[in-house]
Structures are given as C-alpha cells and as structure tokens.
Amino acid sequence: MLVIADVNANEKFENLIELVNNSEISSIKSVVSGLIRIINDPDSNVKDLKEIIQIDPPLTAKLLKLVNSAFYSLQNRISEIDRAVILIGFNALKELALSQKVYEIFAGNESLEGYSRKSLWKHSVAVAIFAKMIYRREFRERGENAYVAGLLHDIGIIVEDQFLHDDFKHILIKAKNEKINLSEVEYNVFNFDHSEIGMAIADNWNLPGELVMGIGYHHYPDKVSPEYSKLVSTLFVANCFCQENDLGFGHMPCKDDACFQKCLKDLNLQPVALDLILEDVKQEISKMESRGLL
C-alpha cells in the first residue's frame, strides 16, 4: 500500500484532484462511466449504447464519421448509431465509442523526451488491446474491464502533464537519465505517482472497483488484494510488455523483472503466448493507425 506521509504532499494531491474534477478531464466523466457500464453489462443492447452516445452529439458525429469513412466504403452512408452496430458489431462499437471519448483528454501536440500525448494514447490503446487479448486467449474471458483499464491506466500522466507540467518534464528527464521507473521518480518529486492520481479520478467517477484497483495498482501487482490481482497482473504484464516492444512512451524502464515473472507464473502465461499476442496487437494498432483511429 502506498503511504502518503507528507502532509503537504497529501494536501497537494487533494488540491490536484480537486483541480482535475473541475477541469475538462472530468467532462468525459458521465459518458465514459456510462459506456463502461454498458461494456460491463452483458444484457445491454445497442439501444442503451445509443442513449448514452446521443447526449454527446460530437461523439455521435465522430463515431458515424469513423464508421462511414474508415471501416467500410458504404454505398449509403449510415446516419444512425443502431445502423453502425450492424456494420462493425456491438462490441467493436462500444470499444470505439469509449476510446474516442477517452481520446478527447489525450489530445495534444507537445512532445518531449520520447513522450507525447500521441505516444501515450497509442500506448494506452495497445495496453488495452493487449490486456483484453490475454483475457480472451489465455483465460477464455471477455476481458471488458481489461480493455477499459488499459485505456485509462495512465490517465494520471495526463493530469501531471496538464496541471504539473514543469515537474512532469523534470520527471521525464530524470527517469530517462537515471534509468529508473517513472513511479519512483514521481514519488521522489510529488510523493505520489500517476497511478494514485488515476485511481482517485476513477474512484471519483464511480467506476467499478476492479477498474479503480486496476488503474491504481497497475505498477504494483504484488500489493493488490487477491480479488483484483488477475486484472492488475494482466495489466502489469501488458503494460510492461508494450513498453518494451515499441508500444510505450518516454525512455524509462518499466520492468521489475521479478515481479513480471511472478505475474506470468501467477497467470500461467507462457512467454511464447505473449509474443503471439504482441504480433496481433501490433497488427491491430497499425490497422487502427491506417484508419486514423490513433
């Protein structure tokens, strides 16, 4: 568990979360949490999805545009979300909707020290797909939360980038130069790290517990309660594996190898399986890139 000893740091953290809650990051809250609810509800249908999306006309327009232009060349352009589901499938549509919504807070051009909003977003999508594939292929589970957790796990970094920009630059340089884990540098500087920020936000958004824990512990699979260790471990594996295979951001190591091996063991994952999945994730990512989704 994290222990925040510094009272100042604690105050600073609270202020930061307060700031976030009043910022545009929170503007995606209702739509994102609504989408997550649908993703997690096996009985949900396209009508529910439509209800969530239609209160967000820009999102609706964007989805329709993507469905119309990127995925298929259609004779007749579709103009209704419930037609879109017929074309790309309900699951794909749900994920597309969520990713497009979340992407709104990842938008930005600045890049520094191997980090950019774009690379962080690409990384998030890759981790999401990776984690989901592990669930599906290794555990024969749908892995909805693995995908969502993957998308949101680094949301704390966006907060740092946005609200603690100078410190964040410093942290990036330090992590690169000293070749140490990002979270460690964050602790040194802030006395909290991006996973803690992400967890606070997820909690504030009333996301399901598994997601809150997944986001909050994605660097600490050995510290989470067993109830959540499967998701957290998967997220950890996916995160590290992506970071090390050209699907990361910045130039910092992520891997605590012992922890990684333990996770593989706990999850009963073969390295060869990760290689297979990585190949497909890369394919998927390049496909998405070619479709303009990243």
Place this chain on the structure above:
Amino acid sequence: MAGTEYIEKVEDKILPLEAQVKHLTNELTLTKEEYEISTNNYYDIFSNMEQKVEARTGDLKRLQNVLEEKGRKLQIMLDSAPLMIFYKDAQQRYIRVNKQFVKTLKVPMNQVIGRTHAELFPEGKAGILDDDFEVFENGEPVLNKAGIIETARGRMPIMIDRVPYKDINGKVIGIIGFVTDLTEKEKTEKEKKELQERIARAEKMESIGTLAGGIAHDFNNLLFAIQGNVSLMLLKCDKTLYSYEKLKRIEELVQSGADLTRQLLGFARGGKYEVQQTNLNQVVKKISTMFGRTKKELKIYEEYDEKLWKTEVDKGQIEQAMLNILVNATQAMPYGGDLYIKTENALLDKQFVDLNDLKPGNYVKLSVKDTGIGMDDATLQRIFEPFFTTKEMGRGTGLGLASAYGIIKNHNGIINVTSKKGIGTTFNIYLPVSKNGGKEKEKKSEVKLIKGSETILFIDDEETIRNVGTEILIEIGYNIIPASGGKEGIENYKKNRENIDMIILDMIMPDMGGERTYNLLKEINPDIKVLLSSGYSIKGQATEILEKGCDGFIQKPFNIKELSHVIREILDKK
C-alpha cells in the same frame, strides 16, 4: 544427445503452436458466444423492426382507408350538389370535379382529372370556365360572374363563383369554382315578371272600372231625369209643334248618352241583368250577319261548332261585346280584308284559368281573327283600357274593347288577344258552359204605352229620380207611394200593405241596400211583387235577387213606354 536437442527443437516449435491453438480455440469460443448474443440481439432488433414496420404499415393502411373514406364522402357531397363544382391546381389542371360538371359538359370523369380546360376542350367549349386569371392574379374570390356556356343540352346561362385556395404562405395553389345553372331561375323570373305585369294591369283595370262605374251611375241618373222630363213633356205636347220634334231629338240624344253609359257600365262590370241559357252560335250568327250587311268590303269566314255547349249569358251584353270586337277588326282593315269567326268547345286546364282566377273546366270559345294592320306590344298591353285609343281624336270613344273586356269578365269568362304587326289580330273569348238550365226569356218590344190604376210603392234614394219617376207613373195612371230608402219603404209598406200592389225597388241605396230591403219585404209578404231597378249594380247582386224570385228588372234610364210594359207584365202575372 542429438535426440534431446531434436526434442528440444521440436518442443520449441510445439510450444507456440500449442499456444496458438489455445488462443484460437479460446478466441473462437468467445467469438461464437458473442456471435450468438449478437445474433439474438439482431433477431430482437429485426423482429422489433418487423413489428414496427407492421404497425406502421397498419397505421398507413388505416390512414389510407380514412382518407379514402373522406374522399368518398367529399365526392358524395360534391355529387349531391346541383351546382357544377371544380377544383383546379396552380397549373389550372382539374383535380376534382363533381358529377354535375361531367354531366353538363358531357365528358367522362377520368378524362377530366389532371387535364386543363384547354386540353379537354381544344375547340374552346365553355371557355368561361377557364377564365381564372383574375383569381390567380389577385388571390381574391371572384363571385357572381355571369356567362353563357354551351352544354350537351344547349345554351345554358350560368353564374360562377371562384375562390382561391391558398397555402400557409398565402400563395394561391388552386382554385375552387361553383357554377350555378340559371336556366330555371331566368325562366321563373320571366314568368314572375309577366305575372306581376298582368296583376298590375288587372288592378289598373279594376280601379278604372270603379271610377267609370261611379261616373256612369251618376251620369245615368241625370240622363234618367232628363228622359223622364222629356217623356212627360211629350205626353202633353202636340205632335205638330216644332217643340215636339226637338223633344224627340232630345230623347234620341239621351238614348245615345244612355248607350254610352251602358258601354261604360259594361266595362265596369255593371252586372248581367238578363242571364239566359244561350247557344252562342245564334248570337254570333246574328251579329256577323248584321255586320256583314254593312261592311261589304270585308270577306267573312264563319265556322260554327254545331255541337257547341250552351252557355249562360246576357245576350244583349254579349252581342255588344262582339260588336265592339268586330268594329275594332274593321278599323284595323280600312281597305278591306278577311275576317274569320269561329266557335268551338274548349276544355281549359288549371294552368290556363289560374292566371285569370277562374275555375278549370268546359268553356265555349269564340275567336275573331282579322288580317289587318296588327298591333305592337305596347298597344297590345293597353288594348282593354277604357279611353285608350289609337284613332285620331274624336273618332273613337276608347270604350269599345274596354266594354267587351268588362262584359266577358263579368260573365266569368276570359278574353285575350294576340297580334302581329302587319299580319293581323285575333281575339279569343272563353265563356263558361252553363250548369243548370237557365230561364229562357223572350224579350218583347212593344211601343205602345199601357196604362194602369194600381198602387205602387216606389223606393229610390235619388230625389230627382223619385220625383220624375213618380210624375211619370202618375201620368200612366198609377197611385204612387214614394220612399227615399229601404227603411222608409218597409215602414210605408207595413202601413199600407193592403193597398200596395207592387213595389219598384232601387238596387243601390245608402241606408239599406236593395237586396236587404227585398229580403225584409219578402219576409213580410212572400207573395209580394217587386220590380228591380238600377243603373248600376255591383257584380252579381241583381242576378242573385232575380234568382230569389224577383219579378223583373229594369235598367235606368228607362223610357216611359218600356216601364209601362214591364209593370203591366208583372201586375198581370198570376
């Protein structure tokens, strides 16, 4: 060792294959599940849609039925209208018309819809129906526009109302037209106008009649006084004297005057005094023979219905009426011509007699046709008015035809005239057929004065008449008890009942009229002998009293000899 190495190598290959197989299996399993869920979802959506489509289709069908029903009702309403109704769109194409429209223009309904008027009738038939410009231009209704259209049944006078049909922006997008057929209305109006004219004419005649009657009555009394005085003077006058000649001349002139007033009275419906069942043929033959003798330049063609029904008339009056008509015909043919006289039986229907306020049934008809100069309409309208004449001043009295009119009217008959300028004129007279056998009377015309010695109660309100009458009667030998009115007459009768042999009773008196007096006298003595005397009587009154058993009638002014004969006749009757 090579074996172990080989096995390791194989294992290296097997491991990813195993993983791949596992991955594919899991992915397939999940995909299958998802597919099943999706399928179910799709099925739900699809069946939902199907239901929706079904519901919508049902709604549409119902709506269509409602619309069709409304359309049918509208068409029934439109078709029930006696008007021609049309609705055109902005391009002036007929969108809807009613039955009357297609019937009148004789064009099939399915040909009309969707076509413009010009397309329907390239030859320009009923072009006024196409004249919508004003309504489209101004967007205001154009009402009561009159016109004429050619229809399958010929020329039809119409009136069109055009109303613009506008969209919400006020733009005219169609036109609704109502076409009223005015044929019947025009006919009715013409008839109404004619009837009004006829009534006005009748009323005019009526008032003139009243006026003429009044004048004639007073004038007649004056003549009577003159006649009476002259008669008395003649009785005392030596026939060789110059004055005798002049008195005789005065008597003649009085007689001419009396003839004039008789004409006037005839027009004024002075009453039929001597009604007899008559064969009109005899009257007509007599007059036409007499007339033919004096007018040699005329060729008279006579045609008599030998089975002519009998009619009840005052022969003298009818003769006079016919004579007047013949005189009129002669004057229309100053250089001679043909005169056609014809009698026949006629059955008049209700429509014919209604205009004359008479009863339908059997009538006898007399027509007199000349080949004279004829009359124009203006003259025809006034032909029966008294004192209306086309002759130069002094030649005619203007009373002849008026008198004929009055006489025929008074006989409950009809007289009408048709004429064409330059062709000739025809008078038709219709007289009702007699219902009961009227009493035939032979009129005697004795010229000798017959004296008597009985007592006569003489009732007359006019003092001059009473005085002259009394003098005359005393001269003839009678005892006279005069009375100035009905009441006094009755009193006098009660007082002298035993002495009075006969009563001479005037018809028109202010205090108590002749009829009432007669009734009261009859109550006192049913066998009483009464001679009715009048110069003028309201319609039917004299006739009624005569029918009640009055013994005789004498018309004023009477001459002394005539009077002496009538009195004698009554007194000698048993």
